[in-house]
Amino acid sequence: MSKPQSIAERLSNQGFNRRDFLxxxxxxxxxxxxPPAVIPQIANALEKTPRQSVIWLSFQECTxxxxxxxxxxxxxxxxxxxxxxxxxIHHTLQAASGExxxxxxxxxxxxxxxxxxxxxxxSIPIGNPGYSTIAGMSNKDMLMEVAKDAKAxxxxxxxxxYGGIPHAYPNPTGAVSVxxxxxxxxxxxxxxxxxxxxxxxxxxxxTVTFGTxxxxxxxxxxxxxxxxxxxxxxxxxxxxxxxxxxxxFDDEGAKKxxxxxxxxxKGPVTSNTCATEKWNAGVSFPIESGHGCLGCSEPxxxxxxxxxxxxxxxxxxxxxxxxxxxxxxxxxGVATGLLNKKKKGDAAKNHETVTINDLDRKQQ
Amino acid sequence: MMTSIDFxxxxxxxxxxxxxxxxVFGISxxxxxxxxxxxxxxxxxxxxxxxxxxxxxxxxRSMYDKSTFQRSxxxxxxxxxxxxxxxxxxxxSVPHILLFRELFGFDWFGxxxxxxxxxxxITLLAMLVLLIHRLKNPVRRFLSTFENYVVWTVTFLPLLTxxxxxxxxxxxxxxMLGLHILSVEILxxxxxxxxxxxxxxxxxxxxxxxxxxxxxxxxx
Ligand code: HEM
Ligand code: SF4
Numbered sequence: 220m221s222k223p224q225s226i227a228e229r230l231s232n233q234g235f236n237r238r239d240f241l242x243x244x245x246x247x248x249x250x251x252x253x254p255p256a257v258i259p260q261i262a263n264a265l266e267k268t269p270r271q272s273v274i275w276l277s278f279q280e281c282t283x284x285x286x287x288x289x290x291x292x293x294x295x296x297x298x299x300x301x302x303x304x305x306x307x308i309h310h311t312l313q314a315a316s317g318e319x320x321x322x323x324x325x326x327x328x329x330x331x332x333x334x335x336x337x338x339x340x341x342s343i344p345i346g347n348p349g350y351s352t353i354a355g356m357s358n359k360d361m362l363m364e365v366a367k368d369a370k371a372x373x374x375x376x377x378x379x380x381y382g383g384i385p386h387a388y389p390n391p392t393g394a395v396s397v398x399x400x401x402x403x404x405x406x407x408x409x410x411x412x413x414x415x416x417x418x419x420x421x422x423x424x425x426t427v428t429f430g431t432x433x434x435x436x437x438x439x440x441x442x443x444x445x446x447x448x449x450x451x452x453x454x455x456x457x458x459x460x461x462x463x464x465x466x467x468f469d470d471e472g473a474k475k476x477x478x479x480x481x482x483x484x485k486g487p488v489t490s491n492t493c494a495t496e497k498w499n500a501g502v503s504f505p506i507e508s509g510h511g512c513l514g515c516s517e518p519x520x521x522x523x524x525x526x527x528x529x530x531x532x533x534x535x536x537x538x539x540x541x542x543x544x545x546x547x548x549x550x551x552g553v554a555t556g557l558l559n560k561k562k563k564g565d566a567a568k569n570h571e572t573v574t575i576n577d578l579d580r581k582q583q
Numbered sequence: 584m585m586t587s588i589d590f591x592x593x594x595x596x597x598x599x600x601x602x603x604x605x606x607v608f609g610i611s612x613x614x615x616x617x618x619x620x621x622x623x624x625x626x627x628x629x630x631x632x633x634x635x636x637x638x639x640x641x642x643x644r645s646m647y648d649k650s651t652f653q654r655s656x657x658x659x660x661x662x663x664x665x666x667x668x669x670x671x672x673x674x675x676s677v678p679h680i681l682l683f684r685e686l687f688g689f690d691w692f693g694x695x696x697x698x699x700x701x702x703x704x705i706t707l708l709a710m711l712v713l714l715i716h717r718l719k720n721p722v723r724r725f726l727s728t729f730e731n732y733v734v735w736t737v738t739f740l741p742l743l744t745x746x747x748x749x750x751x752x753x754x755x756x757x758x759m760l761g762l763h764i765l766s767v768e769i770l771x772x773x774x775x776x777x778x779x780x781x782x783x784x785x786x787x788x789x790x791x792x793x794x795x796x797x798x799x800x801x802x803x
Pocket of ligand 2: 450478511
């Protein structure tokens with residue numbers, strides 16, 4: 220391996236000056252929700268730190284997560300980060316294949332033992348080891364092997380974080396998430412189908428800069444990116460509050476940009492940064508292009524009912540249930556009614572007249 | 584591990600189906616039980632219309648009477664506010680109307696969230712005040728049964744949790760919304776088997792009284 224360069228060295232090799240570098244540190248700080256005061260600290264750390272070794276494993280996935288990251292056009296933060304980490308292995312992007320690729324992976328693991336970041340894309344099938352293999356090795360075995368000496372693991376995308384679409388009912392491959400298999404390593408989940416590129420870059424930047432993982436919520440998601448609710452940040456929110464809703468995808472309301480709640484928007488139950496960071500270098504995000512949020516970064520979003528059913532509408536066929544229950548209730552009601560009527564009749568028949576004398580007698 | 588999204592899916596799915604089944608079954612049962620008892624036919628010559636009398640009483644009994652009002656103005660006013668508020672929040676808020684649309688196939692006009700929110704606060708306060716009133720007055724307290732408190736609680740909780748969900752208080756939205764729906768499901772299960780049935784029986788009883796009066800030509 221060539222002598223490790225620091226990020227600052229590589230930047231200057233590529234013709235970035237110090238100003239660009241500080242700007243980059245500033246963006247990093249902003250993205251991570253840190254005060255400007257830490258910019259020098261970030262700069263200092265990045266100048267000194269050798270490039271972080273990263274091993275990227277692709278399991279049961281669609282490569283959407285990788286595509287999301289690599290499609291950034293301008294020299295964005297994501298690009299900078301990816302230029303300046305040492306992406307030693309990336310199943311999808313690497314040129315090497317077969318034995319050679321395996322060799323590189325083993326070498327990288329050895330060179331950076333205990334120090335490399337492991338990024339996992341895709342879920343792991345545990346139903347049958349043959350469902351997904353790389354170089355004849357099951358996904359599970361490879362994950363266990365690489366995870367053993369990793370500093371930390373970043374589960375990128377909803378599949379790696381929660382099982383995702385492979386895990387959807389009836390989960391034919393027995394797909395599980397990274398955290399279901401690995402319990403003794405720090406794990407960060409960056410869910411999303413695909414996740415916001417800047418979230419991945421931000422977590423890596425944070426790890427490189429501070430040597431620690433960012434603050435996580437109960438689902439192990441970085442709070443900086445997943446602490447916000449789409450509904451609360453949505454630019455259509457004023458319409459929600461005013462009660463102005465699109466009733467279909469091409470009615471007047473839709474054209475006027477009204478709220479998509481009635482069309483099944485899951486923004487209210489989704490924590491992500493789409494509404495503020497947006498996609499494709501800040502061009503727009505699903506709600507802005509006229510479709511409700513699918514909630515793709517939430518666990519089991521695929522099984523949480525129809526994408527086009529409003530959140531307040533129960534997912535099952537409760538109308539049919541109501542019909543049956545109505546009939547059953549009526550039948551039992553009439554039956555008990557008739558029984559009661561009979562009881563009343565019998566009571567009337569067996570009624571003994573009580574005279575005032577009888578009462579008197581009883582009292583004595 | 585059950586996440587809040589799983590919990591929400593659970594209460595929106597199987598639990599709602601179960602609650603609906605119990606709710607509808609229970610109401611259907613209780614109502615038909617009463618109706619199928621039937622009254623003895625009244626063979627007297629009618630001096631007025633049963634229908635007119637029944638309908639009139641349905642509405643006229645909703646007006647307070649003067650002496651009762653003087654005695655318990657507070658209960659009447661707070662009671663009206665809370666029942667009206669409950670009606671507005673349940674049937675005129677857009678998320679709720681969507682639920683009815685799914686069931687009945689048609690919908691109606693909903694109010695802006697801001698208005699619903701204001702009505703919610705008023706309704707919650709009215710209910711709280713009524714509870715305090717009930718507890719403070721020794722006679723009322725003596726007359727109150729366990730069931731009275733159960734019914735108050737299961738009615739209060741959907742309002743409170745709905746309000747909390749909207750304002751993202753205490754728990755994140757998905758969990759709070761899940762709790763809101765669960766609280767409604769509890770209400771639905773309890774409803775047919777408690778005095779909450781007055782929602783329906785009240786009108787049956789009024790109509791019956793009014794119809795009898797109408798038949799006899801009594802002016803009420
Ligand atoms: C007796 C029945 C119910 C009552 C009294 C009730 C009450 C409320 C209240 C008070 C709010 C908050 C309004 C606000 O402060 O802005 C609310 C909101 C809501 N409720 Fe209900 N609710 C009932 C039934 C249901 C049911 C059955 C569902 C769904 C299955 C449901 C779903 C919702 C939703 C999605 C919201 C919107 C929250 C938001 O805007 O963020 N509610 N409800
Ligand atoms: S479009 Fe979705 S996220 Fe935006 S305000 Fe409407 S419901 Fe909320």
